[in-house]
Every structure is written in C-alpha cells, then in structure tokens.
Amino acid sequence: MxxxxxxxxxxxxxxxxxxxxxxxxxxxxxxxxxxxxxxxxxxxxxxxxxxxxxxxxxxxxxxxxxxxxxxxxxxxxxxxxxxxxxxxxxxxxxxxxxxxxxxxxxxxxxxxxxxxxxxxxxxxxxxxxxxxxxxxxxxxxxxxxxxxxxxxxxCYCDNCEKAFRQWLMRKYGSLDALNQAWYTRFWGHTFYDWDEIVLPNLLSEHLDPNDPDKTAFQGISLDYYRFNSxxxxxxxxxxxxxxxxxxxxxxxxxxxxxxxxxxxxxxxxxxxxxxxxxxxxxxxxxxxxxxxxxxxxxxxxxxxxxxxxxxxxxxxxxxxxxxxxxxxxxxxxxxxxxxxxxxxxxxxxxxxxxxxxxxxxxxxxxxxxxxxxxxxxxxxxxxxxxxxxxxGDTLLDSRVESRVAIVFDWEVWWAAELSSGPSVRLKYVDEVQKYYDAFFARNIPVDIVNTESDLQRYDLVVAPVLYRVKPGYAEKLERFVERGGTLVTTYFSGIAGETDLVTLGGYPGELRKLLGLWVEETDALFPDQSNRIVLQESLGGGEWTEYGCGIVCDLLHLEGAQAMAVYGDDFYRGMPALTRNRFGRGEAWYVASSPDAEFLLDWTARLCRGLGIAPLLEGAPDGVEITKRSKDGRSYWFLLNHAGEARSVPLGDLKLRSLPDGQLLAGTIKLEPAGVTIAEQIGQGSGWNNE
The missing domain is CATH 3.20.20.80 (Glycosidases)
Structure with missing residues (x-):
C-alpha cells in the first residue's frame, strides 16, 4: 500500500x-x-x-x-x-x-x-x-x-486558445507539419500563422449544437480533446x-x-x-x-x-x-x-x-x-x-488475476466518434461493453488495458473498433500474436493514424498483414435493418448455425485469412463475416459486423475453451457474479447474487472458508437475493481456475 x-x-x-x-x-x-x-x-x-x-x-x-x-x-x-x-x-x-x-x-x-x-x-x-x-x-x-x-x-476561452496554439507548436514544430497532419488543403484551410488557428467549437469547425462530435476537421478536434485533457x-x-x-x-x-x-x-x-x-x-x-x-x-x-x-x-x-x-x-x-x-x-x-x-x-x-x-x-x-x-486487512492490496484483456483507449474513442464514419449508431463504449458482457456473463476475469499497456501476460486480447492505430501499435500487436497470443478485433479498425488521416492502401491499414484480409467497402445498416452471421460447419453443431448482426457490415477479401462465418443476407451474402488468420504461433480474428449478444456469448466461450481459459466457477447460475482476488499465495472468492430471487451455487470440489466467521463452505451454497459470500479458498479444487 x-x-x-x-x-x-x-x-x-x-x-x-x-x-x-x-x-x-x-x-x-x-x-x-x-x-x-x-x-x-x-x-x-x-x-x-x-x-x-x-x-x-x-x-x-x-x-x-x-x-x-x-x-x-x-x-x-x-x-x-x-x-x-x-x-x-x-x-x-x-x-x-x-x-x-x-x-x-x-x-x-x-x-x-x-x-x-x-x-x-x-x-x-x-x-x-x-x-x-x-x-x-x-x-x-x-x-x-x-x-x-x-x-x-x-473551455473555449481566449486563454485556452492561446495555450492551444502553444501546445500545437510543441507537438508539430512547424506549420507545414500541422497543415499536413490536419489535411488543411481540404476546404482551403491552410494556416500561414499560428495566430490564425482558433479552437474547434460551435463558432468554428463544429456543425451541430446537439452533437459535439460533428466536426468539419477531425484532426483539429482530436487535438483539442488531447490538449484539454x-x-x-x-x-x-x-x-x-x-x-x-x-x-x-x-x-x-x-x-x-x-x-x-x-x-x-x-x-x-x-x-x-x-x-x-x-x-x-x-x-x-x-x-x-x-x-x-x-x-x-x-x-x-x-x-x-x-x-x-x-x-x-x-x-x-x-x-x-x-x-x-x-x-x-x-x-x-x-x-x-x-x-x-x-x-x-x-x-x-x-x-x-x-x-x-x-x-x-x-x-x-x-x-x-x-x-x-x-x-x-x-x-x-x-x-x-x-x-x-x-x-480487517485480510483483503487489503490483493489483486485480480486475468488471462484476458480488453483494449479501451480514450484516443481511439475520441477519434472513432469524431470520424464522420459510417453510422451514427456506432458508439465506441457500447461496442466495447458488448464484448465485456460476454466474458462477464461467464464469470471470466478481464483486465481493461489501453494501447500503451503490456500485452505479453495475456493469452487473449480483444480490441473492438480499433479505429486509430498509433505509431508502433500494429507491430506491438504482431509481436503479441507471433509469440502465441490470440487477438480479436472488429470492423472499423486500422482505418486511421495518429492525426486521423486515413491509412492509404486499403483497410484495415497497418493491421492488414496481421489480419490477412482487405476490406473493400462498409455497409451501414439502418436501425430497423440487420444481417445474419452464418457459421461454417467446421465450427460444429446446429446451435452454431446463425446469429444476428447490425450497425455496419464490412465487405472484405481474404489475403491468407480463413473465413469462419459468412453473411446470410443482401448482395454480399456469402462474403466473410468472421475470419481467422494464423500468424506466427498465434492467431488474429476479425469480426466484420456488430454481432448480437448470443453470438458473442457463444463464440468467446469457444475461444476461451480453446485457450484453456475457463470460468472461475463452472455452472454458476444467471445473476450470480463470481470474482476472485489473490495475494501471498491465498485466494479470496466473492459470490454476489444480483438476481431478484435466491440462487443455488454449486462449488464442485472447491472448498471455501467464509469471512469473517470461518464457516466451511462446500457442495452447493444458497445465496439469498442481494446475498454476498466472501470466502478464502482451502486448497485448489477443480472449480478453481487460471492458476
């Protein structure tokens, strides 16, 4: 501490x-x-x-x-x-x-x-x-x-405007570099003096008083987000x-x-x-x-x-x-x-x-x-x-341990929603939450990381809507996969670089080699529209046949990746909707649309099984959240009943001693509505995972 x-x-x-x-x-x-x-x-x-x-x-x-x-x-x-x-x-x-x-x-x-x-x-x-x-x-x-x-x-006052110009001088060094980064030849915005630059707000570059993300120049507004933070x-x-x-x-x-x-x-x-x-x-x-x-x-x-x-x-x-x-x-x-x-x-x-x-x-x-x-x-x-x-201090400074990481990055968030991209329904936090929900429902621990974080301690890294790829990050992801890691990313990834300039040569830009595919077009679906993700028979089972998807659908071509699922509808029926690319000792997956919750629940569970990542406790009923913190070789379990009724939780051969009363817990325990059990593990039964 x-x-x-x-x-x-x-x-x-x-x-x-x-x-x-x-x-x-x-x-x-x-x-x-x-x-x-x-x-x-x-x-x-x-x-x-x-x-x-x-x-x-x-x-x-x-x-x-x-x-x-x-x-x-x-x-x-x-x-x-x-x-x-x-x-x-x-x-x-x-x-x-x-x-x-x-x-x-x-x-x-x-x-x-x-x-x-x-x-x-x-x-x-x-x-x-x-x-x-x-x-x-x-x-x-x-x-x-x-x-x-x-x-x-x-704030958009005169003091902030002056400070913004100074911040830009430090960042870009010259107006030529700034004009290139902001693509100011568009609409004749070239700047020849630092004092010509004004803050991007409703009086300058922004288009909608009800939507601050609608801006004529994303590079300017993205830099303002950075500067203000x-x-x-x-x-x-x-x-x-x-x-x-x-x-x-x-x-x-x-x-x-x-x-x-x-x-x-x-x-x-x-x-x-x-x-x-x-x-x-x-x-x-x-x-x-x-x-x-x-x-x-x-x-x-x-x-x-x-x-x-x-x-x-x-x-x-x-x-x-x-x-x-x-x-x-x-x-x-x-x-x-x-x-x-x-x-x-x-x-x-x-x-x-x-x-x-x-x-x-x-x-x-x-x-x-x-x-x-x-x-x-x-x-x-x-x-x-x-x-x-x-x-007392029993739980103090104990840690949650995970083999799964989800990438959540503020600069990706800012850039994706400023992008004038394919759909107003594309909300970065919502898309990240969808993937998180799938792991949460299975009681699989997840760490939230950003693009600066070390990935090598994880087996599975999920990076939804990785729109902006900062310098060196594509190589970092390649090293992670080459060494045996599994990467999942999605549509609207690899599109732009540091200053929101599109990476030319075909989407997903710097991620193209790692993912083994090329995205030619992206279709935006209206709120009342949807498509289907149809899984190939090799993934097994009738229950794995098809799922719904929406918001956008990437139309892509394979460049070494394998199509694991295809679209079920529209003129691009039969085109890849889910791909896997072997890369070094690992693999990189690409989800070409925004799938429904059932798909993510089933598919991420299959991914985790293939990597030997199991839920903390098998057979936990719906509404029961299970987590674990560890320190000094000891593990402390939390069983939390968020359901509106009592739940029975099978412990398997996991044995626990409840805190603070020391009661032995084994077999099946009952949690009342809003019930909580905090317990220290005794030994290492098969219900105990990820160590």
Whole structure:
C-alpha cells in the first residue's frame, strides 16, 4: 500500500461539518462510531470558507474539524477545497470563468467550470494546496490527500486558445507539419500563422449544437480533446506537486467521475499521476450489473491492476436522476462488495450527513434528515461497517488475476466518434461493453488495458473498433500474436493514424498483414435493418448455425485469412463475416459486423475453451457474479447474487472458508437475493481456475 501503512479497508465518506452548527458535530462522532466509520473526506468545497479574500486564510474551523476527527479515531482524506473557486475570484478575475462549446462566457455559479488555463485559478489553487500541506502534511490523522473533486471542464476561452496554439507548436514544430497532419488543403484551410488557428467549437469547425462530435476537421478536434485533457491534468499536477514537496509520504489522488467512462479526460493518463486511483460509483437502479463491473475493472486497469479507492457511492438514493429510487434492502452492501471484489480497497459514501439545503438535499446519506441512528439505511451501513472491521486487512492490496484483456483507449474513442464514419449508431463504449458482457456473463476475469499497456501476460486480447492505430501499435500487436497470443478485433479498425488521416492502401491499414484480409467497402445498416452471421460447419453443431448482426457490415477479401462465418443476407451474402488468420504461433480474428449478444456469448466461450481459459466457477447460475482476488499465495472468492430471487451455487470440489466467521463452505451454497459470500479458498479444487 502506498504511503503510510493502511491496516484495513477504510470505511466512511464525504463529511461537511461546516454546513452544520457545532453542537451537531459531537453527535456525528457518536453516530460514526456506531456505524464503524473510520475515514472522513473533508474540505472538498471549502475554498470560500478558508480564503474569504485574496490575502486572508482562515484555518481555525478546519483545525477544529481535523482535531475532532482525530480525537474520535477517524482518519482523514483531506480535500484541497479547489472544486469550486470563491465568488470574489470570479468578480475580480474573470479569466477564471470558462467559455462553453457555443462560445458563451459563464458567470459565477455551479462547480467544475473554471478555465483550466486561467493564470489566476492556477496561481490560487496551487497556493491553497501548498498552505494546506504546510499546515496538515504531517498530521497523524491524515491518510490521503484529495485534490479538487471530479475534475473536468472543456473551455473555449481566449486563454485556452492561446495555450492551444502553444501546445500545437510543441507537438508539430512547424506549420507545414500541422497543415499536413490536419489535411488543411481540404476546404482551403491552410494556416500561414499560428495566430490564425482558433479552437474547434460551435463558432468554428463544429456543425451541430446537439452533437459535439460533428466536426468539419477531425484532426483539429482530436487535438483539442488531447490538449484539454492535458490542460486539466496540469491543474491537478500543480496541486499534486505543491503537496508532494511538503507531504511526501501521504498518497495523493483525485476522485474520478461517477460514470468512469468520462469522455473529456483520458483517465489512463491520469492513472500515471494518482498515487492511488479513486472513483465515484453511481449506477442507477436499472444499470446492468455488467456495466458497473466494466467500469470497476477499468478503474483497476488505470494503474496496471492496482487496487483503487471507492471514494463515493450513495447509501440509499441519488439526487440527480429523473426517478431517484431507493436502494432496496441489501443492495448497498451487495454493490459495495462488488466494488471490493473488483479491486476497491475502501468503501466510502457521499455523504455522511445529509445536507438540508441546495440541490443535493435529497441525496442519500448515512445520517438522514431525521438525525438519528434509527433508520433502515443507518442500520445497513452499520452492519457493513462491522463486517469490514471484522475482516480487517485480510483483503487489503490483493489483486485480480486475468488471462484476458480488453483494449479501451480514450484516443481511439475520441477519434472513432469524431470520424464522420459510417453510422451514427456506432458508439465506441457500447461496442466495447458488448464484448465485456460476454466474458462477464461467464464469470471470466478481464483486465481493461489501453494501447500503451503490456500485452505479453495475456493469452487473449480483444480490441473492438480499433479505429486509430498509433505509431508502433500494429507491430506491438504482431509481436503479441507471433509469440502465441490470440487477438480479436472488429470492423472499423486500422482505418486511421495518429492525426486521423486515413491509412492509404486499403483497410484495415497497418493491421492488414496481421489480419490477412482487405476490406473493400462498409455497409451501414439502418436501425430497423440487420444481417445474419452464418457459421461454417467446421465450427460444429446446429446451435452454431446463425446469429444476428447490425450497425455496419464490412465487405472484405481474404489475403491468407480463413473465413469462419459468412453473411446470410443482401448482395454480399456469402462474403466473410468472421475470419481467422494464423500468424506466427498465434492467431488474429476479425469480426466484420456488430454481432448480437448470443453470438458473442457463444463464440468467446469457444475461444476461451480453446485457450484453456475457463470460468472461475463452472455452472454458476444467471445473476450470480463470481470474482476472485489473490495475494501471498491465498485466494479470496466473492459470490454476489444480483438476481431478484435466491440462487443455488454449486462449488464442485472447491472448498471455501467464509469471512469473517470461518464457516466451511462446500457442495452447493444458497445465496439469498442481494446475498454476498466472501470466502478464502482451502486448497485448489477443480472449480478453481487460471492458476
């Protein structure tokens, strides 16, 4: 574990005592102890309280809060307070105010709307972080630093435009290189001076106020995505470096947005600079379990499989959805353990006491408006707190192990959806999720990686819609397959390079040799259209005859690859729809359309069987999620029932000892609705896989 030794999975959440009179604070300490709360995130939105003007800093109240938590035995995640700048700053220094996609300059209000390239904001944010580190950097209660909060803003102001030009000068070196990269001869856009370049927004290159991906020049907009993500990361690093210089032994993080797949920021780049990744988990009541699981695995993947912090979740209901339903009994515990099962080393909430004003006053909390412990939610929180205390450090810093990787890359996402490609229905995250779902349904562990990740420890790598191929990546994939790996990629892959210029010579460009095929045309299907994937008899069995597919269909020619399935309909009936190419000691597969879930479920299962990759537990019923974390030669299993009814789970000859009570589990166990079993493996039965 990074920094000071963590001796357990900490349990707590956001605490905002500055919103309450002091007489409530002592009651909070009593209730926290009852609930097993041992960490509080404080000072997240306190910039205005701590700094009432340019020159004055008032730490007295924060001192009191820190000391009270410390005396109560509660560790602190100390926020830098920079999630919202004070009103005086916007009034005196309007450069902190961002400009939106339509070119409108904001006024003071809301949050997360500062210009990331504002000199004023950068000056005062860094100064605030330094002063906090000077004052609290060695405090014994301090467990982790929390920079800002859910960072992210796309700004189109004059400061950003100037910074964008400087960024482009560093990237391209000359206007000739930039004009070539952006293909500016199209529509006569050639630039002869850096000051002629403007930001791509609704006032310049973009075409649709409701669709920011519709742009006349994809290369310009793609570079803006990169520039903006780096600009926001720079503001985080200003605070990070100011703190690290004075508090070097305490880990530093910033909580990432609740949907995980937050498009404006390349979180794989952020993972390099967070000592521990932190994430806010806010699924809706009807969010598919696999969607949440994918994002949890993504958070684990940001630091090459390292555990992360579950920084926020709600204990009951959310406040910003159209219908803010309650979490049913047991669901908070179930979803908390799902996060732990996939790599979380904390369980934390927003928030510990419910606000009584403003837009989140009806967002759930550990302490509700009733103000006491006699509520269903508090009871469930307390039970989970006791469970975590009993388990202690047993699971801490254990890892999920996988032989399968799915490539998810922000730059591929940006480029594919900016591309003016074949269909508006092509959504990168949705296509990646489809493949993830197939493995999740079989309880086959998956790591989420990006194009920079090492692939050699995997047997199977799936890279859906690999539209953009960065320099050297085709060779990296070739080496992986040559050495015996299995690669799966799909339609709309290998199309373009670093700056969104099409790779000439035929699709899939640099991947053509590896895949052994040439794509001549791509047909886009309307929403009410579909085609069929008809599998060759060599794949066996009547149940493998045909499946549906849609969105697009590639019309391809074989150049060494073998057709494993063909299209069933339209003028390209009989043309290859699924191919396999032997390459070195491995093989590369190409899926030429977007297949239905049944195809992916059956076909990926067959691929895994051929590679000796089995589900963690054979015969697990639908709705039961099974995962495993390991450390020091020990394996810890998580059996989670997301179904609405009880499920019986056959363990085979796998033997487990449940945590924390030590009960022996063997044969078949029953999980009630929202039921959870956490257990250590005894020996290595045949139900245990992938070691």
């Amino acid at each position: 990074i920094g000071r030794a963590w001796n357990k999975m900490y349990y707590g959440g956001d605490y905002n005592p500055e919103q309450w009179p002091r007489e409530v604070w002592d009651e909070d300490m009593r209730l926290f102890k009852l609930a097993g709360i041992d960490i509080a995130t404080i000072n997240v939105f306190s910039w205005a309280s701590v700094q009432p003007d340019e020159h004055t800093y008032r730490f007295e109240q924060l001192d009191e809060i820190v000391d009270k938590l410390h005396r109560s035995g509660i560790k602190i995640a100390l926020g830098t307070g920079t999630a919202m700048y004070p009103a005086w700053m916007a009034t005196r220094y309007p450069d902190v105010l961002s400009v939106d996609f339509a070119g409108r300059k904001r006024k003071y209000g809301m949050r997360h709307n500062n210009c990331p390239n504002s000199p004023t904001w950068r000056l005062y944010a860094e100064r605030m972080s330094r002063k906090l580190a000077e004052r609290y950097g060695d405090h014994p209660a301090l467990l982790v630093w929390h920079v800002n909060n859910e960072m992210g803003c796309q 780096e600009s926001v990361l720079e503001t985080y690093l200003l605070e990070y470096n100011a703190i690290k210089a004075l508090s070097p032994n305490v880990p530093i993080t910033s909580n990432l947005h609740g949907h995980g797949t937050y498009k404006p920021l390349d979180y794989f780049q952020w993972g390099k600079h967070c000592d521990i990744v932190a994430w806010d988990n806010y699924p809706a009541f009807d969010t598919p379990t696999a969607v949440t699981a994918f994002r949890l695995d993504l958070m684990r993947g940001l630091k090459d499989g390292a555990p992360f912090m579950l920084m926020e979740q709600t204990p009951s209901q959310q406040n910003w959805q159209p219908y803010n339903s309650l979490k049913r009994p047991g669901v908070m515990r179930l979803w908390s353990w799902q996060a732990v099962a996939r790599g979380a080393d904390t369980v934390m909430f927003f928030q510990l006491r419910r606000s009584f004003g403003a837009c989140e006053k009806f967002h759930g909390a550990v302490i509700e408006h009733a103000g006491h412990e006699h509520t269903r939610v508090f009871g469930e929180v307390s039970e989970l707190g006791a469970e975590l205390q009993a388990i």
